[in-house]
Amino acid sequence: MAEAIIIDGKEFSSNLRNKIAKDVETLKKERNVVPGLAVILVGEDPASRIYVRKKEEMTEAVGMNSLSYRLDADASQQELLDLIQTLNNDPAVHGILVQLPLPKHIDTPTILEAIDPAKDVDGFHVVNAGLLAIGKPTLVPCTPAGCMMLLENNLGSLQGKHALVIGRSTIVGRPMAQLLLTADCTVTVAHRHTKNLEELCRQADIVVAAVGIPHFVKASWLKPGAVVIDVGINRIPAEDPAAKAAGKTRIVGDVDFAEAVKVASAITPVPGGVGPMTIACLLNNTIQAARNLTPVS
Numbered sequence: 001m002a003e004a005i006i007i008d009g010k011e012f013s014s015n016l017r018n019k020i021a022k023d024v025e026t027l028k029k030e031r032n033v034v035p036g037l038a039v040i041l042v043g044e045d046p047a048s049r050i051y052v053r054k055k056e057e058m059t060e061a062v063g064m065n066s067l068s069y070r071l072d073a074d075a076s077q078q079e080l081l082d083l084i085q086t087l088n089n090d091p092a093v094h095g096i097l098v099q100l101p102l103p104k105h106i107d108t109p110t111i112l113e114a115i116d117p118a119k120d121v122d123g124f125h126v127v128n129a130g131l132l133a134i135g136k137p138t139l140v141p142c143t144p145a146g147c148m149m150l151l152e153n154n155l156g157s158l159q160g161k162h163a164l165v166i167g168r169s170t171i172v173g174r175p176m177a178q179l180l181l182t183a184d185c186t187v188t189v190a191h192r193h194t195k196n197l198e199e200l201c202r203q204a205d206i207v208v209a210a211v212g213i214p215h216f217v218k219a220s221w222l223k224p225g226a227v228v229i230d231v232g233i234n235r236i237p238a239e240d241p242a243a244k245a246a247g248k249t250r251i252v253g254d255v256d257f258a259e260a261v262k263v264a265s266a267i268t269p270v271p272g273g274v275g276p277m278t279i280a281c282l283l284n285n286t287i288q289a290a291r292n293l294t295p296v297s
């Protein structure tokens with residue numbers, strides 16, 4: 001069997017960001033609106049700081065306004081709630097994102113539910129989760145939204161396909177399963193208590209792996225010709241012995257890519273697959289929120 005098509009999320013997301021930049025121009029011309037995305041970071045978590053900086057750079061690169069808010073790690077929950085309230089009421093802000101994880105003394109669900117659902121560009125508010133669950137998605141969590149774009153670009157219609165989602169987190173697995181269901185797939189959701197995972201995997205036309213375990217999904221589990229979307233981002237020691245000894249690491253996915261590529265018909269690499277789609281979908285959600293909040297007069 002020929003090797004799989006490598007689904008290039010870098011290129012796809014770059015094209016999507018170019019389209020978003022044009023949408024920003026159109027919004028400016030037609031509605032006199034510059035979409036504004038507010039990003040709140042509480043504390044100094046190094047990985048979160050990198051993510052937030054990347055989001056802010058890309059927001060500016062497509063011509064949107066990036067509004068940054070940094071709170072100290074010991075900021076109170078009320079301080080954060082007050083800031084969210086101010087942003088909810090600010091007409092220049094169309095999207096609000098609170099970078100997770102939050103410090104332990106802050107209750108994450110309370111914070112996420114304080115965000116105006118119309119500005120909830122992460123799609124984590126219960127109202128948006130509920131709309132997704134009844135098949136009327138509005139602002140959809142960014143990572144699954146990106147996975148759907150890659151799948152539809154590769155397969156066209158997903159109707160009637162059997163999709164297996166491995167993982168049931170609220171940010172990836174669950175919304176992914178809802179989106180696949182809305183796209184008329186037959187959906188199986190697997191999690192840490194699932195039995196016979198290999199058997200389930202062998203029946204799937206589409207496998208979405210969102211587990212967080214390096215190289216978890218083996219090539220021998222896959223149905224020949226399956227389309228594989230690898231959401232995992234796992235840091236493991238570098239391959240090269242000298243680099244490994246120096247403590248260097250590399251990023252791998254949840255799928256044994258080197259072998260899976262020989263069985264699948266298409267597969268996302270890690271890095272360069274799903275990862276780059278997430279921020280592009282965040283910007284896409286911000287455009288959508290800005291459109292919804294500023295109807296043409």
Ligand code: NAD
Pocket residue numbers: 143166167168169170171172173190191192193194197210211212213231232233234274275278
């Ligand atoms: P999570 O830890 O919240 O959820 C993991 C899920 O995997 C759980 O539902 C759990 O039940 C399931 N699981 C664990 N062990 C299992 C097993 N043995 N068999 C079957 N299921 C099992 O993780 P998450 O936030 O959903 O993230 C999953 C992965 O995706 C991580 O590697 C994360 O870094 C990555 N991720 C990537 C992006 C991106 O932009 N590409 C975004 C979010 C998360």
